Amino acid sequence: xxxxxxxxxxxxxxxxxxxxxxxxxxxxxxxxxxxxxxxxxxxxxxxxxxxxxxxxxxxxxxxxxxxxxxxxxxxxxxxxxxxxxxxxxxxxxxxxxxxxxxxxxxxxxxxxxxxxxxxxxxxxxxxxxxxxxxxxxxxxxxxxxxxxxxxxxxxxxxxxxxxxxxxxxxxxxxxxxxxxxxxxxxxxxxxxxxxxxxxxxxxxxxxxxxxxxxxxxxxxxxxxxxxxxxxxxxxxxxxxxxxxxxxxxxxxxxxxxxxxxxxxxxxxxxxxxxxxxxxxxxxxxxxxxxxxxxxxxxxxxxxxxxxxxxxxxxxxxxxxxxxxxxxxxxxxxxxxxxxxxxxxxxxxxxxxxxxxxxxxxxxxxxxxxxxxxxxxxxxxxxxxxxxxxxxxxxxxxxxxxxxxxxxxxxxxxxxxxxxxxxxxxxxxxxxxxxxxxxxxxxxxxxxxxxxxxxxxxxxxxxxxxxxxxxxxxxxxxxxxxxxxxxxxxxxxxxxxxxxxxxxxxxxxxxxxxxxxxxxxxxxxxxxxxxxxxxxxxxxxxxxxxxxxxxxxxxxxxxxxxxxxxxxxxxxxxxxxxxxxxxxxxxxxxxxxxxxxxxxxxxxxxxxxxxxxxxxxxxxxxxxxxxxxxxxxxxxxxxxxxxxxxxxxxxxxxxxxxxxxxxxxxxxxxx
Numbered sequence: 001x002x003x004x005x006x007x008x009x010x011x012x013x014x015x016x017x018x019x020x021x022x023x024x025x026x027x028x029x030x031x032x033x034x035x036x037x038x039x040x041x042x043x044x045x046x047x048x049x050x051x052x053x054x055x056x057x058x059x060x061x062x063x064x065x066x067x068x069x070x071x072x073x074x075x076x077x078x079x080x081x082x083x084x085x086x087x088x089x090x091x092x093x094x095x096x097x098x099x100x101x102x103x104x105x106x107x108x109x110x111x112x113x114x115x116x117x118x119x120x121x122x123x124x125x126x127x128x129x130x131x132x133x134x135x136x137x138x139x140x141x142x143x144x145x146x147x148x149x150x151x152x153x154x155x156x157x158x159x160x161x162x163x164x165x166x167x168x169x170x171x172x173x174x175x176x177x178x179x180x181x182x183x184x185x186x187x188x189x190x191x192x193x194x195x196x197x198x199x200x201x202x203x204x205x206x207x208x209x210x211x212x213x214x215x216x217x218x219x220x221x222x223x224x225x226x227x228x229x230x231x232x233x234x235x236x237x238x239x240x241x242x243x244x245x246x247x248x249x250x251x252x253x254x255x256x257x258x259x260x261x262x263x264x265x266x267x268x269x270x271x272x273x274x275x276x277x278x279x280x281x282x283x284x285x286x287x288x289x290x291x292x293x294x295x296x297x298x299x300x301x302x303x304x305x306x307x308x309x310x311x312x313x314x315x316x317x318x319x320x321x322x323x324x325x326x327x328x329x330x331x332x333x334x335x336x337x338x339x340x341x342x343x344x345x346x347x348x349x350x351x352x353x354x355x356x357x358x359x360x361x362x363x364x365x366x367x368x369x370x371x372x373x374x375x376x377x378x379x380x381x382x383x384x385x386x387x388x389x390x391x392x393x394x395x396x397x398x399x400x401x402x403x404x405x406x407x408x409x410x411x412x413x414x415x416x417x418x419x420x421x422x423x424x425x426x427x428x429x430x431x432x433x434x435x436x437x438x439x440x441x442x443x444x445x446x447x448x449x450x451x452x453x454x455x456x457x458x459x460x461x462x463x464x465x466x467x468x469x470x471x472x473x474x475x476x477x478x479x480x481x482x483x484x485x486x487x488x489x490x491x492x493x494x495x496x497x498x499x500x501x502x503x504x505x506x507x508x509x510x511x512x513x514x515x516x517x518x519x520x521x522x523x524x525x526x527x528x529x530x531x532x533x534x535x536x537x538x539x540x541x542x543x544x545x546x547x548x549x550x551x552x553x554x555x556x557x558x559x560x561x562x563x564x565x566x567x568x569x570x571x572x573x574x575x576x577x578x579x580x581x582x583x584x585x586x587x588x589x590x591x592x593x594x595x596x597x598x599x600x601x602x603x604x605x606x607x608x609x610x611x612x613x614x615x616x617x618x619x620x621x622x623x624x625x626x627x628x629x630x631x632x633x634x635x636x637x638x639x640x641x642x643x644x645x646x647x648x649x650x651x652x653x654x655x656x657x658x659x660x661x662x663x664x665x666x667x668x669x670x
Contacts (some may be wrong), residue, residue, distance in 0.1 A: 003149060006264075007128040007256045008239040010160055014167060016091045016116050017178035019124045023093070023114070027057065033155065035062050037077065049184055051089040057659065058100070058142045065147050072138055075101060080108075088181035091116045102613050106144065107133040126621070127238075128156070149254070156253040213321035218602060230507035239277070248281055249388040265295065267539070269573065275302065278378070278390050285425035300571045301424045303509045306574075307624060310424075313365065314372050322357050322460055323366050328352060328453025331373065338385040338391040339430050340377035342370070345453050347400030349411035353456025360413045367417050370426045378428075391430030398436050429529050479628070483591065484546045485515055490547040490592035495583050501632040504587060505578045506625065508568045513621030514594040517567040519579055520550070522560035522586045527551060549588055568594055580632065617648045 012019050036059065041054040063070075071075060078101040085094045091233040095112040110130040117123035137144045170176070239260055244251060251259065259281055280298065287293040305311055319327075328345035334339050354363060374392045381389040442585075483491040495504055504519075526549040552558055569575055581587065591660045624655045626660065 003132040003145065005156075005254065006132045006260045006263065007126075007156065007253065008205070008241045008244055008256050008260060010126045010241040011117060011165065011349075012160075013122075015122050015180075016114065016124045017180055018170075018176075019114060019163060020086065020093060021175070021178050022163050023170070025163065025166045025242050030162065031159060032165060033583040034150065035064065036156075037062050042081070046127050051087065051183075053084075053086040053088070055086075056650075057083050057084075058264065059097075062605045063147065064153060066143075069140060069143065070498060071145075072140070078102070079345060081177055091180075101139070105135050106148075107131075107135070108148070126159075128159075131250075199329075236320070246386075247382060247388055248277060249370075249390070255284070255289055258284055259290050262291055262295060263297075264417070272300075278388075279375075282390065282425075282471055283380070284429040295572075297423065297426075300511065301562070303511055303624060304424060306509070310368060310372070311595075313369050314376070317365060317369065319369065320358060320362060321367050321458065322354070323362070325365065326453060326456050328355060329370070330448065331377065332448045334381060335431070336395045337388070337393075337430075338381050338389050340374055340381060340389075341395060342374065342392055343395045343397070343448050345397045345399075347402075348453030349413070349620075350453065350455045351405055352407045353460075355413055357456050357460040360416065362419050363413060366419060367421060371421060374428060375425075391428050393431040393433065394429060394434045394436060398434060402439070406618050413661050479532050482511075482624050485513070485591050485593050485621040485623060486546065487593045487595070489546055489548065490590050491546050491601075491623070493589040493593075494546070494549050495587045495589065495627065495629060496525075497629070498588055499586050499631070500581060502586055503630045503632060504581060504589075504627065505576075505630060506589060506627045507574075507576045508623050508625035509574045509593075510571050511622040511624055512571060514568065515621050515623060516571050516592045516594045517569055517575070518562060518590040518592065519564040520588040520590065521558045521563045521583065522554075522588065523583075524559075525586050526554075526588070541568065550590075589625075589627060591621075591625070593619060633660065 026033075026036075030036050039057045039059040041055060042058050043054075045054040046052065059082055061078050061080060062076075063078055078099065080097050082097040082102050085096075087093075093114040095110070097108075097110040097112075098106040099106060108130070110128070111124070112128045115125050115127075117125050131146065132148055132152075134141045134145055134148075239256075241256075244256060244259075246257070259277070262284065263277065263282055265276070268282070275298070283298040284291070284294045287297065294530070328348045329341060332341050332343050367591050378392065456575070484490050495506075508517075549561065556562065558610065564579060567575070579587075
């Protein structure tokens, strides 16, 4: 498995030239890095105007590894090759390093860059990325990986303090300013031929077109990345180390890397609104910074938030008066650590009365609003106290708790609410305090503006039919529908078009598995929808339906035709699009299970295909979709609401692309 690291942007509040002078003092050896024994210059190049300086060094390292492992490997030291490409004209330094020792067993690549701060030319930015791939190492692959990551992490922590150490040393020597590079005087009055075309070092990797188009250092900040692994996002989206410490807390280098990589993935696949950094960090912490696991639960939560418009619950939903009067809980300032404090008088809560009067949906929505308010208060307290606050404290008073609180439907509702909260608000409860001393609590309670609770009058109870007729339900009704897709059993939706040039629009999220999206047209209506019994799969589908419309005896090209090219959609993607119909009749939207193609040169499946197929339990996929038909005249006037893009759990954006051949527009977030 390849281990990757990506640093945040670290800022030195010193000019680039002064930082370079401090950096050069690290060679040929650095006492602050005990493992860095020595370094020898292998190759060196300087341009005539001294603007370009490329130097290649062979570095000798004494790795802190068990003596037995060194003896088995047959080496006492390991060697790395480091290539530094300094461009004084552009004020950039790009560094590439790779291991020379055991290069056929272990592959280590590192890319670093020093550049001018995009907003302050007297400051310097530093970025670092690396990858580790252990092919084989005498059966000690896991041990070597742990040693390598430990050594690398410790060196990352020392990186900034080493530069600051040499800056202080230079200051003691009276060196506080290093002049910028300027062209030779003889060249100022001559033509441009006086400036020879500067050689482009692989470590610099600045495209010539970037200079011609006037791109700034800010836009080429991360050009040291390998072409096969392009850097995501723009420099404006990059995280600053000082910002992380101020608003997110003290993270280890590897934790910082996980946050940045997951954030970049969201920027790549979800072009619209992405979660706040604090929210992403909570899901990473919930899965011990395992990126794959955190990404899975985060995407599920984002889909859920989009489906039920949870982002707007504080602005659009007002709790019923019954809740305001009888729900014995409320926010009360903060604890000694600055966490928002929520006080809950559970012993005084009439759980049965609230459920009978409001139903589970209203209770769930109220609890969600409490959690959304908690997130808002955490942000406010972070600003007020000047330190990261990402969770709250809950004080629970159990005075008055008795058997009536164990009413089974109430307990069932509570468990369902807890399940939703745990899945979508991880790592938010920082401290839970249970209070069982009734003599102490009334003193504190006189200071809280929290409802007293008590029994809900039975006159407020509502029948099951009344509760069933609620306008919007978080667990049941929504404008989006869920569907299960199985291998050999696609899900299909029928849309009848009376007027040609109508516009069919769709918006769907692939919640699980990979699917293929198709659009078909037929002049005759298919048979009434049949829900697939899925007997062949021995699978039930409690979370979504499965409807098949196209009869098995129908032939493509005779009974129905394909009006759009198939669109392959990956798990976690959000797809919006539209199709302008050419003919009246019946259109069928189809979501079909996507089977991985086998390798072209052999009939045997690839390893990646096998692993991918194993991840899809019982060949089951799940989509959440919404479709609508709009007249062409209405479509022209509402382009902003029908835009085709991958918003990634956000509102649809404002640009639409329309294909002149297919009269449709559809994009998908990767």
